[in-house]
Amino acid sequence: MPRKKIYEGSVEYLQILDEKGNVDKELEPQLSNEDLDKMYRFMITTRTFDRKVLSLQRQGRAFTYAPVEGKEASQTGTAYALKKTDRVFPSYRDHGVYLTRGLSLKQMFLMWMGTEEGGRMPEDSGDFPFAIPIASQIPHAVGAAWAAKIQKQDKVCAVYFGDGATSEGDFHEGINFAGVNKAPVVLVCQNNKYAISVPRALQTAAETIAQKALAYGFEGIQVDGNDVLAVYSAMKSAVEKARKGEGPTLIECLTYRFGPHTTSDDPSKYRSKEEEEEWRKKDPVVRFQLYLRSKGIWNEEYEKKVNEEAKQKVEKALEEAESSIKIDPTDIFKYVYAEMPEPLREEMEYLKRIGEEKKEAHGEQNG
Numbered sequence: 211m212p213r214k215k216i217y218e219g220s221v222e223y224l225q226i227l228d229e230k231g232n233v234d235k236e237l238e239p240q241l242s243n244e245d246l247d248k249m250y251r252f253m254i255t256t257r258t259f260d261r262k263v264l265s266l267q268r269q270g271r272a273f274t275y276a277p278v279e280g281k282e283a284s285q286t287g288t289a290y291a292l293k294k295t296d297r298v299f300p301s302y303r304d305h306g307v308y309l310t311r312g313l314s315l316k317q318m319f320l321m322w323m324g325t326e327e328g329g330r331m332p333e334d335s336g337d338f339p340f341a342i343p344i345a346s347q348i349p350h351a352v353g354a355a356w357a358a359k360i361q362k363q364d365k366v367c368a369v370y371f372g373d374g375a376t377s378e379g380d381f382h383e384g385i386n387f388a389g390v391n392k393a394p395v396v397l398v399c400q401n402n403k404y405a406i407s408v409p410r411a412l413q414t415a416a417e418t419i420a421q422k423a424l425a426y427g428f429e430g431i432q433v434d435g436n437d438v439l440a441v442y443s444a445m446k447s448a449v450e451k452a453r454k455g456e457g458p459t460l461i462e463c464l465t466y467r468f469g470p471h472t473t474s475d476d477p478s479k480y481r482s483k484e485e486e487e488e489w490r491k492k493d494p495v496v497r498f499q500l501y502l503r504s505k506g507i508w509n510e511e512y513e514k515k516v517n518e519e520a521k522q523k524v525e526k527a528l529e530e531a532e533s534s535i536k537i538d539p540t541d542i543f544k545y546v547y548a549e550m551p552e553p554l555r556e557e558m559e560y561l562k563r564i565g566e567e568k569k570e571a572h573g574e575q576n577g
Contacts, residue, residue, distance in 0.1 A: 226238060277467065293366075296365055297338070373401040374405020431460075
């Protein structure tokens with residue numbers, strides 16, 4: 211059965227669309243063809259962007275990068291269920307969440323090119339820059355959700371993290387606080403089986419990660435993270451519950467990253483080719499294609515058009531990003547404090563002075 215108890219007293223498991231494209235009609239979400247088309251385009255554009263940045267990093271045109279391929283359904287499906295006015299607290303691998311939420315491809319490129327502008331979110335966005343420290347964004351999201359509740363704002367916060375984050379104190383402190391205060395927050399754990407090289411079995415002895423919510427007094431659910439329909443349905447239900455003041459939900463998306471943890475990682479050291487091939491058969495993009503074909507949306511001509519449009523958008527954004535980069539070394543001193551402390555200011559002025567002296571020396575040599 212697609213929706214079942216994993217074991218008595220535990221959490222439910224939800225799958226709507228299986229690997230062969232078969233759908234459970236009773237659980238199928240009511241999405242228009244326009245919605246389905248948008249979701250597919252977000253997934254394809256995410257994968258296109260991902261492959262492009264990976265290529266740029268290998269060429270030295272971007273810094274260390276965390277590939278997302280294989281996790282498009284868990285990101286697009288959850289983000290699509292949120293309102294624009296809701297708030298998102300991503301981790302460093304949530305490019306699909308940002309894209310679905312409307313962040314520009316240009317800014318996403320700038321993020322991975324190490325520019326200050328890339329980390330500066332648009333003023334009309336309530337979303338936060340991605341967090342690199344593991345699990346640190348969870349208390350931030352819970353705190354923002356609690357603040358929204360106190361201020362009676364119609365906002366739900368969503369926070370994204372991996373299975374490795376559940377071993378951090380920030381995870382437990384954050385979800386305990388969320389449960390006690392019934393904060394309007396949805397906690398999305400993208401369980402991709404490995405925290406870098408550490409397998410999920412070494413993170414917890416629990417049957418699921420989702421069941422950890424039960425200890426803190428709220429609902430947890432495990433979903434097939436490569437099934438965009440199941441992910442969307444679980445998220446939609448959790449968001450609606452949070453918006454009604456009924457508290458948080460922990461969603462565990464069972465998924466897989468096809469590539470390395472980051473561009474400095476070699477996954478062949480800790481996982482087998484056989485395992486990777488098995489998960490390739492569960493590709494969320496291919497599975498959604500099968501569903502869209504059954505709905506009369508997908509065909510080869512449509513696929514070609516969607517991929518070409520995604521490629522053009524990505525290439526245009528890359529050109530805009532690279533042409534706009536203006537490196538200012540003093541940026542490393544700015545944006546940390548509201549008012550820069552005097553010792554830091556002195557260091558910045560020293561750097562400026564050294565730079566000017568080098569320019570003058572270089573000019574004299576050329577003269």
